[in-house]
Amino acid sequence: MKKYKKTIWGSSFLLCVLIVSLLYPLYGPSDFDKVYFLYDDKGDLVGVPPIPPSSYYLLGTDRNGESILLMILYGAKFTILIALCVTILRVFVGGILGIIFSLWLKPLLMVVKDYLLVYKIVPPIIITIVLMGKVSFYMEDAIYGIILYQIVVLAIVGIPSVIVTTSEIIEELSKKSFILTSYLMGGTHFHVLKRQIKPFLTSYGVLIGIQQLLNTFILIMYLGIYKIYIGGISKDNVRGLELFNSNSKEWAGLIGQNFDEFYRTPYLVFTPLICYFILILIVTMIKKELEEAWDSNSLAYKTKKKKFKKSQEKQGPSKTTIVATDFTLQKELS
Numbered sequence: 229m230k231k232y233k234k235t236i237w238g239s240s241f242l243l244c245v246l247i248v249s250l251l252y253p254l255y256g257p258s259d260f261d262k263v264y265f266l267y268d269d270k271g272d273l274v275g276v277p278p279i280p281p282s283s284y285y286l287l288g289t290d291r292n293g294e295s296i297l298l299m300i301l302y303g304a305k306f307t308i309l310i311a312l313c314v315t316i317l318r319v320f321v322g323g324i325l326g327i328i329f330s331l332w333l334k335p336l337l338m339v340v341k342d343y344l345l346v347y348k349i350v351p352p353i354i355i356t357i358v359l360m361g362k363v364s365f366y367m368e369d370a371i372y373g374i375i376l377y378q379i380v381v382l383a384i385v386g387i388p389s390v391i392v393t394t395s396e397i398i399e400e401l402s403k404k405s406f407i408l409t410s411y412l413m414g415g416t417h418f419h420v421l422k423r424q425i426k427p428f429l430t431s432y433g434v435l436i437g438i439q440q441l442l443n444t445f446i447l448i449m450y451l452g453i454y455k456i457y458i459g460g461i462s463k464d465n466v467r468g469l470e471l472f473n474s475n476s477k478e479w480a481g482l483i484g485q486n487f488d489e490f491y492r493t494p495y496l497v498f499t500p501l502i503c504y505f506i507l508i509l510i511v512t513m514i515k516k517e518l519e520e521a522w523d524s525n526s527l528a529y530k531t532k533k534k535k536f537k538k539s540q541e542k543q544g545p546s547k548t549t550i551v552a553t554d555f556t557l558q559k560e561l562s
Contacts, residue, residue, distance in 0.1 A: 234517045238510040242308060249304035256302060260294035260477075261285075277467070278493050287499050290486060291467045296499050303477030306458055307507070310379060310478070311448065315441045317383035319433060322390025327429075329391065330398040331417040337395060344388040352385045352443075353450045359384075360456060371475055374460040382447065386440055397432050401425055431522065438515040445508055452480030453487060479504045 266275040266284060277293035279285055287296040329337045347355075359381045363374060401407055401424070410420050448458060459476030466473050466485055474481030479500045486496035 231521060232517065235514045238514050242507075242510060245304050246308050249301055249308075252298075252302045252305075256298050260298040260302070262295075263289065263293040278489075278496060280493070281495060288493075288495050290496055291469065291489075292464060292473065293467075296482075296496070299477040299482060300479065300500060300503055303474075303479055303482065304503075306375070306476040306478040307448075307480070307504075310375065310382075310458055311441055311444045313379050314382040314386070314444045315437050317379070318386040318390050318440045318444075319437045321383070322387040323394050323429070323433060323436075325387070326391040326394025327398065327421065330395045330402075331421060341392060341395070344392055347385075347388040352447055353454075356381060356385050356447060356451065357454060357456065360451070363460075371459045375458060375476070378458055382444060385447070386443060389443075390436060390440065393436055394429070397429065398425060401428055435515065435518060435522070438511060438518065442508065442511055442515070445504070445511070448478070448480045449483070449504065452478075452482075452484030455484050457481035457484065479507075 263277065263279070265273055266279055268274045274284075275282075277289050278291050279289040279293070281288040285295055285297070287300070289295055290299075329340055360378055363377055407420060407424055410424055415423075451458070455472060457472070457474040457476065458478040458481060459474070461472040462475040464473050465471060469488065471485055471488070474485050482500040483497060483504065486493075486500075489496045
């Protein structure tokens with residue numbers, strides 16, 4: 229618990245935010261407490277949208293008179309769940325393909341890497357915009373169909389990097405003595421994968437997944453800036469501006485649709501931007517803690533190994549039977 233304190237607290241916070249967002253229909257109005265004219269208790273007009281943060285609206289309203297706080301609570305589930313779904317698809321599909329190419333289709337691995345080099349040269353945002361552009365401008369009636377398509381596109385864009393990373397990890401592990409020994413003893417690829425490689429891939433897979441989660445958040449942020457919203461657009465445009473309104477109220481979409489308002493009403497941009505920043509900061513904190521834990525475990529193992537060697541040297545030569553390392557020669561002699 230102490231070793232992974234940041235991970236536990238960060239994951240718990242994200243889970244609480246997700247639960248609050250999923251339960252929004254039970255406590256939040258569907259119109260996000262929309263207001264056209266704001267009056268005080270005496271009936272005097274005190275403001276018109278966009279309304280700055282005040283006792284009436286803690287985080288203010290946008291040009292349509294919708295509460296920013298309620299929109300953030302509503303859109304949190306789309307921001308978090310879509311990124312998680314994309315990450316799981318990337319790691320699962322890319323990991324399996326990386327394993328297959330590294331163990332069973334190794335002659336084709338270099339060809340695949342040369343082909344995937346295109347994804348390193350061309351920025352993922354360009355490929356994503358080309359595949360997602362037109363579909364993202366559909367109206368709100370097909371929100372879940374749009375989201376499903378967008379998840380698939382975001383996953384496809386990130387799968388090549390997972391394939392390359394997985395193949396590089398397996399290639400590095402294949403040079404280790406315990407892997408070579410397993411093959412010399414007659415072990416199959418499946419046996420080596422299950423007994424020797426799987427524990428390492430499980431640990432590395434977590435770190436790869438967190439890195440892909442960060443990449444997904446950043447990619448969705450870029451899409452929001454380019455006015456491509458997760459879940460499509462709403463039938464109601466941004467009042468007073470020729471801009472589309474995000475249908476899902478996903479955080480990157482809220483930033484994108486209000487980005488042009490930065491100089492006039494900066495709170496419209498800063499509020500969802502700070503929420504997005506906190507989200508990325510928590511995931512980065514978790515990633516850093518896990519990497520430090522991994523490094524400390526490796527360091528502790530090396531330290532114990534050195535101490536064991538020193539203790540063996542102090543005890544003098546071992547009395548155990550010397551066994552030749554050439555297994556072929558042992559087989560011929562037997």
